[in-house]
Amino acid sequence: MGHAPSTALPRVRVERELSLRAVLTGIALGILLTPSNVYAGLRIGWSFNMSIIALLVGFAVWQSLPGRSKGRPVWTLHESNINQTVASAAASIVSGGLVAPIPAYTLLTGHQLDPLPMMAWVFSVSFLGIWIAWYLRPTLLDDHGLKFPEGMATLETLQQIYQQGHEAMMRIKVLCSAALLSGLVKWIDGFVWAIPRWAPTPVLERLTFTLDPSLMLVGFGGIIGIRVGLTLLLGAALAWGGLAPWLIEHALVVLAPNASGPQFAALVEWLLWPGVSLMVCATLTSLSVRLLQMPRQRPTELRQHKGERARMRFSLTPAAGLLLSMVLVVALQALLFGIDWWMALLSIPLAVCLAVVAARVVGATGIAPIGAIGKLSQLSFGLVAPGQVAINLMSANTAGGAAGQSTDLMNDFKVGQAIGATPHRQLIAQCIGIFIGSVVAVLVYRMLIPDPQAQLLTAQWPAPAVATWKAVAQTLTQGLGALSPALRWAIVAGSAAGMLLGALDSLLPHRAARWLPSTAALGLAFILPASISMMMGLGALLTWLVGCRWPSVTERFAITAAAGLIAGESITGVGASFWEMVRAL
Numbered sequence: 001m002g003h004a005p006s007t008a009l010p011r012v013r014v015e016r017e018l019s020l021r022a023v024l025t026g027i028a029l030g031i032l033l034t035p036s037n038v039y040a041g042l043r044i045g046w047s048f049n050m051s052i053i054a055l056l057v058g059f060a061v062w063q064s065l066p067g068r069s070k071g072r073p074v075w076t077l078h079e080s081n082i083n084q085t086v087a088s089a090a091a092s093i094v095s096g097g098l099v100a101p102i103p104a105y106t107l108l109t110g111h112q113l114d115p116l117p118m119m120a121w122v123f124s125v126s127f128l129g130i131w132i133a134w135y136l137r138p139t140l141l142d143d144h145g146l147k148f149p150e151g152m153a154t155l156e157t158l159q160q161i162y163q164q165g166h167e168a169m170m171r172i173k174v175l176c177s178a179a180l181l182s183g184l185v186k187w188i189d190g191f192v193w194a195i196p197r198w199a200p201t202p203v204l205e206r207l208t209f210t211l212d213p214s215l216m217l218v219g220f221g222g223i224i225g226i227r228v229g230l231t232l233l234l235g236a237a238l239a240w241g242g243l244a245p246w247l248i249e250h251a252l253v254v255l256a257p258n259a260s261g262p263q264f265a266a267l268v269e270w271l272l273w274p275g276v277s278l279m280v281c282a283t284l285t286s287l288s289v290r291l292l293q294m295p296r297q298r299p300t301e302l303r304q305h306k307g308e309r310a311r312m313r314f315s316l317t318p319a320a321g322l323l324l325s326m327v328l329v330v331a332l333q334a335l336l337f338g339i340d341w342w343m344a345l346l347s348i349p350l351a352v353c354l355a356v357v358a359a360r361v362v363g364a365t366g367i368a369p370i371g372a373i374g375k376l377s378q379l380s381f382g383l384v385a386p387g388q389v390a391i392n393l394m395s396a397n398t399a400g401g402a403a404g405q406s407t408d409l410m411n412d413f414k415v416g417q418a419i420g421a422t423p424h425r426q427l428i429a430q431c432i433g434i435f436i437g438s439v440v441a442v443l444v445y446r447m448l449i450p451d452p453q454a455q456l457l458t459a460q461w462p463a464p465a466v467a468t469w470k471a472v473a474q475t476l477t478q479g480l481g482a483l484s485p486a487l488r489w490a491i492v493a494g495s496a497a498g499m500l501l502g503a504l505d506s507l508l509p510h511r512a513a514r515w516l517p518s519t520a521a522l523g524l525a526f527i528l529p530a531s532i533s534m535m536m537g538l539g540a541l542l543t544w545l546v547g548c549r550w551p552s553v554t555e556r557f558a559i560t561a562a563a564g565l566i567a568g569e570s571i572t573g574v575g576a577s578f579w580e581m582v583r584a585l
Contacts, residue, residue: 095404221539229540235525275526
């Protein structure tokens with residue numbers, strides 16, 4: 001997925017691009033797909049890029065309508081690009097803090113934002129990231145060392161559906177079939193008959209080793225690959241099969257007498273510390289090494305694009321947009337969280353710097369280091385304003401959210417550059433997308449989690465990203481001295497293991513590094529119930545086995561089928577929550 005497409009798309013004349021139907025299609029798909037990322041983010045801490053799904057569905061809907069003229073497609077190439085830009089921007093709104101720092105802030109302070117202020121905050125953080133990406137565009141897109149693999153994957157899908165339309169229709173059938181199957185299983189489990197969570201023994205059930213009938217988790221396993229899937233299984237065995245029984249035996253975690261069923265909430269309060277330490281140190285170490293290895297842009301390349309950057313620098317509209325986004329972010333930090341305006345101002349240069357880092361890493365590797373960016377910003381504000389939870393979480397949220405939207409738009413700009421799209425129209429589409437995403441995502445979050453204090457960090461809603469932000473904020477505000485000696489040793493051990501694995505992953509040749517466990521998955525397995533890690537590992541293993549036997553089928557349909565399984569269950573789960581809320585009225 002990291003290679004450039006073999007056949008470049010022709011630079012066709014732009015007949016239709018930012019059309020009303022393209023925008024409305026993107027809005028409709030964004031409304032459908034955004035709940036999936038909110039649901040998945042609260043369940044497993046990961047989200048899914050929706051660009052390819054939006055491309056396939058939009059193409060299938062419009063190309064199935066009559067109206068071809070002189071062999072030209074009804075739904076143009078550039079309309080497809082606008083459609084996926086709007087939809088993916090809406091779905092990526094979760095990077096604005098909705099499934100991480102915002103719930104962590106509620107858990108630590110007891111203060112829950114009302115829906116409208118929450119929408120304004122998520123939108124403002126993402127809006128800042130969009131304008132940062134606009135100013136980064138000329139330099140990063142013309143840096144030949146940055147391939148933007150995720151954008152290239154979207155471009156490759158565009159190639160296939162406009163050169164082989166029947167392939168797109170086949171993928172849509174697979175996507176819809178998988179979504180219907182996954183949604184049906186979720187509906188049966190929620191409304192018809194509660195599917196049993198089988199466990200071999202009561203002891204293993206207490207340690208969360210149960211079979212979770214979730215096809216969404218199987219779908220995520222199909223996307224993450226065999227290395228990450230096996231690492232999740234290894235991490236579950238270490239954390240829940242090895243460390244958890246030892247904690248109970250030595251009374252470091254005391255369970256209720258005669259406790260039955262999974263004891264996730266009691267055990268994760270201890271296990272999350274070594275898991276978070278491992279993830280944070282591994283990602284920061286790996287990010288540092290990758291930045292040191294990244295080739296610098298040559299002076300000739302800088303001179304080559306000096307004119308374009310100069311024209312953008314003096315353009316009034318982008319400057320006004322950037323200024324407005326800064327004012328919004330600073331004002332909302334002061335109004336909503338009581339942060340001093342001068343401290344809120346410090347979040348702006350930090351957000352710009354870290355968004356640049358994130359965009360370059362995404363361009364080089366295809367991996368968005370949003371978790372590492374968030375932790376870097378938390379550490380920075382922990383030094384500047386020690387002991388202040390609001391600043392540590394919400395000012396840091398500015399950097400993480402801006403970086404998330406900046407990287408999403410940079411991938412879209414890369415696609416647009418290849419097909420001759422108009423950049424400012426893509427920017428408008430991105431703004432529309434984050435507005436829709438902010439409204440939909442906040443409403444879905446409030447519907448799913450009306451009581452964060454009682455619902456989050458439980459077996460139903462593990463919310464590992466929330467646990468990570470909360471743990472780092474607690475450590476930076478209270479200090480390690482507030483933790484027990486055993487927990488401090490666990491943090492040291494997790495940090496050391498993370499630094500070692502992160503350095504090896506970046507320094508070793510790719511052939512050797514792929515045999516290392518995935519540090520993100522290893523740390524995540526300490527925070528997720530073992531049942532979730534098992535089902536995701538199962539999905540990865542099944543996909544790998546099918547790929548060994550039928551590689552062409554897997555290459556064509558594995559990601560599409562997995563996306564259908566994710567969308568089907570998550571949309572059904574959100575719909576079920578909405579139905580329960582209506583019944584309670």
